Amino acid sequence: MRALKSSVTEKMKRIPSFLPRVLLKETSLDEEIVRFFFSRYQLVVANDDDEKEVSFKTRHKVYCEEMKFEQTTASSLEIDQYDDRAINCYIKHLPTGECAGTIRLVLPKEEDGSLPLEEKFSDAFSSSSLLPSSLTSEGVCEISRLAVPREFRVRQFKSKVFPRKKLNKIKQSKNLDFNLEHFPYLSIALYLMATSVCLHLNMSHAYVLMEPKLARRMRAFGIHFNEVGEAISFKGKRVPYRLSPLDFVNDLSKTLKRFQREVHDTMQPSLQKMSLGMSMLDNKVDYANIDYNSAVFQRVGDSKVSRAA
Incomplete structure (x- = not known):
């Protein structure tokens, strides 16, 4: 009996040393990104x-x-x-309540189906067939006004999304499809938010005017913007790009697919509220008959998805 008690006591002493290894399962890279982001930030659709x-x-x-791209205003509002x-979206920093970044999606003009990019720089497009107004029957929009305040631009590059020990381990394994040490998670999250709005409204094409270097940087994460025109001088060098929201989701880096899915799912209540409140603009997209239960809106990003009928 004494020997049995001694054996049990000895085993109990060893429990604390191995229990954490059993219970604390190592999180995967995609889980780490989701955990880091959503423990610090909240997604907001400006309804x-x-x-x-x-x-x-x-x-x-x-x-x-x-x-200094635009003149300051007395109201301190840029409109x-x-x-x-x-449709404006932004990211709220939970510890401070501050806005960590914003982006908007502009719908076509009611009269002719044009977008700001076409109204200002139609000559920059490689072909008239690439103009937004020629594709309004398919559903088009423009993503613009991405803005991340300086303090959050600095924060996102100083933040340790991954513990140093884990980061070194990942580097050694070489099982990595982008540079984790310089991970612009706020910019990526804003584009993911805009894409979720596009999917919600059944948009086939989204246009964006951006710096070529930003497009190249996003490409490293599987975010592909396709050039549809020549470079122009507008607050620096800018190029008109176009993307397909569905291709955007399907082409994302494997590591980011879960992040995209969480962004998309988190936004659904706000997007449904947006649909109820927004006026039905005549951009030839039948919002009233969009099937929100279709495959496109169910866990988008799990695998290859096809457009809802």
């Missing part, structure tokens, strides 16, 4: 005036005060003529 003002203030801070037909 009311107060939320829209957050986006406008952030845009003013970045575009007017930091970048243009396209915001009447735009």
Whole structure:
């Protein structure tokens, strides 16, 4: 009996040393990204005036005060003529309540189906068949006004998304499809948010005017923007690009697919609220008959997906 007690006691002493290894299963790379981001940030679709003002203030801070791209305004809001037909989204930093970044999606003009990019730079397009107004029957929009305040631009490059020990282990395994040490998670999350809005509205094409170096950088993460025109001089060198929201999801780096799925799923309640509140603009997309239960809206990003009928 004494020998049995001694054996049990000895085993109990060893439990603390091995129990953590049993219970604390090592998280995968994609799980680590999701855990890091959603423990610090909240996704917001600007459905009311107060939320829209957050986006406008952030845009003013970045575009007017930091970048000097636009003139400052007395209201400290950066608003243009396209915001009447735009959907704004932003990322809220949970510890401070500050806006960590914003982006918008502009719907086509009711009269001719054009987008801001076409109205300003139609001559830059390689072919008239690539103009947004020639594709309105398929559902088009423009992604613009991506803005991340300076303090959060710095934060995202200083943040340790992954523990140093784990990062070194990943490097040694070489099982990595992008550079984790310089991971622009806020910019990527904003593009994922915009893409989720595109999918929700059944958009086939999204246009964006951006710096070529940003497009190249995003390509490293499996985010492909296809050139549809020549470089122009507009607040620096810019090129018109186009993307297919479905291809965007399917081509994402494997490591980011779960992040995209979590972004998409998290946004669904706000997107449904947006659909109820938004006016049905005549951009030839039948919002009323979109099948929100279709495969496109069910766990998009798990695998190759096809467009809803």
